[in-house]
Amino acid sequence: MILTPKARRKNWGLAALFLFPSLFIFGVFTFYPFFENFRLAMFQTPPYPGLPSKYIGFSQYASILSSSEFMQSLLSTLFFVLLVVPTGLLLGLALAVAAHKALRGMAIFRVIFSSTVVTSVAVGALIFGTLMNPIVGFLPWLGINPNPPLLQSPTWALPSIAAMAIWQFLGLSFIVMLAGLQSLPDDVLEASRVDGAGAWTTFWRVTVPMLSPTIFFGLVVGTIYAFQTFGQIDILIGSQNASQLHVNVLLYYIYQSIQGTNPDPGQAAVLSIVLFVIILIFTLLQLRFVERRVHYAGK
Amino acid sequence: MPASSAPPQLASPAPKVTHHLLNYRLRLIARYLILTVGSLIVIIPIYLAIVNSLLVPSQLAHQPPPFFPTNPQWHTYPDAWSSGHLGVYIRNSLIQTIIIVSLQIVTSVLAAFAFAFLEFPFKRTLFVIFLSTLMIPFEVTVTQNLSTISSLGWMNTFQGLTVPFLATGFGVFLLRQAFLSLPPELREAALLDGYGNVRFLTRVVLPLSRPVIAALAVFSFLGSWNQYLWPLLVSGNDNKIRTVQIGLKQLAATQLDQINVSLAGTVIAFLPLIILLIIFQKQLVRSLTAGSVK
Secondary structure, three states, X not given: OOOOHHHHHHHHHHHHHHHHHHHHHHHHHHHHHHHHHHHHOOEEOOOOOOOOOEEOOOHHHHHHHOOHHHHHHHHHHHHHHHHHHHHHHHHHHHHHXXXXXXXXXXXXXXXXXXXXXXXXXXXXXXXXHHHOOOOOOHHHHOOOOOOOOHHHOOOOHHHHHHHHHHHHHHHHHHHHHHHHHHHOOHHHHHHXXXXXOOHXXXXXXXXXXXXXXXXXXXXXXXXXXXXXXXXXXXXXOOHHHHOOOOOOOHHHHHHHHHOOOOOOHHHHHHHHHHHHHHHHHHHHHHHHHHHHHHHHOOO | OHHHHOOHHHOOHHXXXXXXXXXXXXXXXXXXXXXXXXXXXXXXXXXXXXXXHOOOHHHHHOOOOOOOOOOOOOOHHHXXXXXXXXXXXXXXXXXXXXXXXXXXXXXXXXXHHHHHHOOOOOHHHHHHHHHHHXXXXXXXXXXXXXXXXXXXXXXXXXXXXXXXXXOOHHHHHHHHHHHHOOOHHHHHHHHHOOOOHHHHHHHHHHHHOHHHHHHHHHHHHHHHHOOOHHXXXXXXXXOXXXXXXXXXXXXXXXXXXXXXXXXXXXXXXXXXXXXXXXXXXXXXXXXXXXXXXX
């Protein structure tokens, strides 16, 4: 397109005007706080509010990252992610494969399987909190009646929260997998069947490799989702018990550092950086893996 | 499946057909079995929440648990609405969500239009900067944002609740893709007709991009309605701007002996979104899977 110099300059002004609102919000509420974390992480929060905070540089990282509380929080977080993401994705894939064919009643099944995507963490927490409540008769009727109750047990609290998160992630996982399946060219699957491959072989040798971009997209989305889990813990466990029940995942640990009577911005900043770096590593690893797999699959 | 992998010409036609038919039937049954089990996993918790919301509290501990409300306590719903303040919280959530959705669309449309149709210096760099916001989860910036909001005096206000979310890298990315896929002849025809950029945006681009804007709207509606961490931090102990999600936490905490009422509140908070899902399923799927399928 050929534009006169005058029109071009007019374009610059308009572009600046159009970009400004987004850039302003990003500057103030994304980039500034992001970089401010790195500055704050160098300062030790004073023992009493009102005193000036002290510059201690990188030793703050060392003292927090080597604390047993941090290690425990990190392990809980990773364990939680491992419980939620693979299970959620496998269930989503299984349901998507089952609901993929245009058969009778499939529209209803699809709405049902997608439905948990619209549930909020608070809704999920209240529904499952009631089911897991030891007074309510449902679990005891099934013969599940541990003492201490599920959500008060250091062994079972985290897996119980994970079960809720899987249920809630299932909707998104199903939607992503179904969209992936529907984007596959039918002729390739048909060709494999004509070649005499059974359903099981076709699924593992043809469908899954071709679906690998979708599966890894699901992995990235699911990992980020799992790292952001917060509401269920806040509603069902609460600050006093989170650490003792081994459910103080990183985000909850950050929340505890800024709330309460003695907020610790320095610690919160270090933990925020750690959370960012872990999510970044997971995302990049998965993206790298996608590229390799996609090439491997010959696409 | 060994049967279907046998060379077809070796088998005589008649038994092969019945065998395949049987195989097909079995597979169909297996499929519906998986579908039914999956549906039960999803539905039972929701169904029990609805049943439990209608029970007399003493029935809750009963074994076996009642799977049908024999003596439905419909009053739990008005109770949750008024004495649980859910009516107020839903109004607050609606205000918050409408502000975020409408302004996110405005900022995204403008920025996406600039990236798709305008020429300006540092275009690539700026686009990378926009994309990089997708790599910074909000949770990572939450500590500092809280002190920004508090030094602006915006705690317990709708500004504080919404302003940090008025721009979205995802929205810009989604809309830019859609704008770029419009036929380039449109742009030339509009220029020939003497349309300026603004008229091209409002008369040509926006009407043609309605489906993708709807997808962004549904996505951002869901995201803001279901926000938890930020409203919890900003609304503090004040009722004034408390949203449904935080209201549910309150409902769970203050009325432990009234599980039925808190579950009624849960159903009230959940139902509008199920209706939304059924109406806008296509748009929702489109936005959720943006980037997953090439």
